[in-house]
Amino acid sequence: MTESSAITPEQVAHLASLSRIAMSEDELAALAGGLSTILENVARVNEVVGDDVPATSHPIALSNVLRPDEVGATLTSEQALAAAPAAADDKFLVPQILGEE
Amino acid sequence: MKYEEAITKYDPVIGIEVHVELGTATKMFDAAPNTFGGGPNSNITPTSLGLPGSLPVVNAKGVEYAIRIGLALGCEIAESCRFARKNYFYPDVPKDFQTSQSDEPIASEGQVEVELEDGTQFTIPVERAHMEEDAGKNTHVGGATGRIHGADHSLVDYNRAGVPLVEIVTHPITGTGERAAEVAAAYVRTLRDIFRALGVSEARMEQGNVRADVNVSLRESPEAPLGTRTETKNVNSFRSIERAVRYEIARQATVLDAGEKVVQETRHFHEDTGETTSGRLKSDADDYRYFPEPDLVPLVPSRDWVAEIKESLPELPAQKRRRLTAEWGFSDLEMRDIVNAGLLEAIEDTVTAGAPAAAARKWWTGEVARLANQREIHPTELVTPAQVADLTALLADGKLNDRLAKEVLAGVADGEGDPAEVMAARGLEIVEDTGALEAAVDEAIAGNPDVVEKIRGGKMQAIGALMGPIMKATRGQADAGKAKELILAKING
Numbered sequence: 001m002t003e004s005s006a007i008t009p010e011q012v013a014h015l016a017s018l019s020r021i022a023m024s025e026d027e028l029a030a031l032a033g034g035l036s037t038i039l040e041n042v043a044r045v046n047e048v049v050g051d052d053v054p055a056t057s058h059p060i061a062l063s064n065v066l067r068p069d070e071v072g073a074t075l076t077s078e079q080a081l082a083a084a085p086a087a088a089d090d091k092f093l094v095p096q097i098l099g100e101e
Numbered sequence: 102m103k104y105e106e107a108i109t110k111y112d113p114v115i116g117i118e119v120h121v122e123l124g125t126a127t128k129m130f131d132a133a134p135n136t137f138g139g140g141p142n143s144n145i146t147p148t149s150l151g152l153p154g155s156l157p158v159v160n161a162k163g164v165e166y167a168i169r170i171g172l173a174l175g176c177e178i179a180e181s182c183r184f185a186r187k188n189y190f191y192p193d194v195p196k197d198f199q200t201s202q203s204d205e206p207i208a209s210e211g212q213v214e215v216e217l218e219d220g221t222q223f224t225i226p227v228e229r230a231h232m233e234e235d236a237g238k239n240t241h242v243g244g245a246t247g248r249i250h251g252a253d254h255s256l257v258d259y260n261r262a263g264v265p266l267v268e269i270v271t272h273p274i275t276g277t278g279e280r281a282a283e284v285a286a287a288y289v290r291t292l293r294d295i296f297r298a299l300g301v302s303e304a305r306m307e308q309g310n311v312r313a314d315v316n317v318s319l320r321e322s323p324e325a326p327l328g329t330r331t332e333t334k335n336v337n338s339f340r341s342i343e344r345a346v347r348y349e350i351a352r353q354a355t356v357l358d359a360g361e362k363v364v365q366e367t368r369h370f371h372e373d374t375g376e377t378t379s380g381r382l383k384s385d386a387d388d389y390r391y392f393p394e395p396d397l398v399p400l401v402p403s404r405d406w407v408a409e410i411k412e413s414l415p416e417l418p419a420q421k422r423r424r425l426t427a428e429w430g431f432s433d434l435e436m437r438d439i440v441n442a443g444l445l446e447a448i449e450d451t452v453t454a455g456a457p458a459a460a461a462r463k464w465w466t467g468e469v470a471r472l473a474n475q476r477e478i479h480p481t482e483l484v485t486p487a488q489v490a491d492l493t494a495l496l497a498d499g500k501l502n503d504r505l506a507k508e509v510l511a512g513v514a515d516g517e518g519d520p521a522e523v524m525a526a527r528g529l530e531i532v533e534d535t536g537a538l539e540a541a542v543d544e545a546i547a548g549n550p551d552v553v554e555k556i557r558g559g560k561m562q563a564i565g566a567l568m569g570p571i572m573k574a575t576r577g578q579a580d581a582g583k584a585k586e587l588i589l590a591k592i593n594g
Contacts (some may be wrong), residue, residue, distance in 0.1 A: 014388075018188075018189075018190065018388055019190060020190045057393035058393075058399065063181070063398050063400065064400060064402075065158065065159065066158070066160070066161035068162075069126045069127050069161060069163070070127065070132065071126055071127050071133075071134045072127070072131075072132030072133075073146070074133050074134070074143065074146055075142075075146060075150075076143065077142040080145055081142060088256055089141065090141040090142055090143075091141045091142060091240070091256035092142070092258075093254055093255075093256055093257075094192040094254060094255050094256075095254055095255075096241075096243075096255065097191070097192065097239075097241075
């Protein structure tokens, strides 16, 4: 991340659209500024990292955490649906989905 | 424009993504059972639902199966790979991302040999095979068609969410020309057979265990750069794959001929009409913002484990076909007919049960197929390999001849029992009683003095005139060879 990492309101609008979040122009502008600040601060890490530090995706050196293929406890459909805003026929009921499949 | 014309004007390039559901006992990242059916939302854990605080743990068997598939496709198995989050907002993914693999798939760069019905071979270049999870199932309610547009709301069942998948992606497949549609279907069929041979999936198309996304593009000539492609999603039978490719090639050719541009988009295939229709635009929804899944640590399959899995790989369908062709002494054409008729396994089992390969082939592709065809069922639904083997044994023992064996087979097909039982019950066994045969021969000789004179005079073909009465007297159960011997012995002796 460098100085060119400033986030534009258009980028925030795009993300908001992908995330299905409705945002006002004011909110987009405010969040663009906020996100830019966050990125700039995170980018400062690069300044202290030398070539001898490899990029990693995980903070601890651990690999191959696997489990055996054995069935464990499951939820009942009542438990699964207990916190659902709406349900029908033992299924989660969600608003109509438009525009894509 | 028709497909036939389209492929004379343009060079088709196809690309296929195949998803296979693995037959593990549990899901990929949690211990919920991986089973088909069951009440809605019953095979789930907090992880299947992506509830706050739940954490995924990788199923070792799922990784093993993915490696099996990768090795069977001749891929390199990664020294190290990672899972990634593929972010998109759709109710069938409860976490709002699908756990998948992005830039570090477990297997890459392999190939699959595909044979068309007439024996033409193509090599399909495989780019990668990666692990991911299936999504839940949406049912759209209120719309007239059950599809999305016009639906009032959707109902979601997460039983399938988290079921292990391996996705196999090809490089662009070029050089197929007019065979493009056939190649696409044959490729997926070949993969299905490989999955079954590997024991990694039941690979039942009708249950959606194997699903294909088909990319099609056209270009002016094989030298031209690749054209704009469309991706037809979730085509779920071999026939549909072939039809979808044919339709897209014809449709795109029509668009290009009109001087227009093919739109890069996702399309849907409709079984009823054989057509594809526009789904969503590619550019916009494909922004998946992949990033490494922080909840899953890297996977580093040890070289020993990979070697062990490689060692345990079963014989693959193509290898098996080559071996059996050689062992049985069949021609390539004979073998292809057997494979195309879906009789390879039946014949193999019949041979294992003791029948000579030639006899097994003759009966399965001949009389059994004919009887099955009359009933409009597959030959393997009519009789068992053991029954066909028994039948060939009775023939080899001289207890039946071809004509009688067909009668026995008809009885077996009608559910009268195994061949020996039918033979006994219908009294079809060849007469071994030489007394009865001798009597019949004597009778025939006595009743046809003119024929006997001809035979004495050296006209051997006249013997045939005596066979009719002998067969009649023995109800067709006489051994023709023995009868001939007896006639000659009696006339000349």
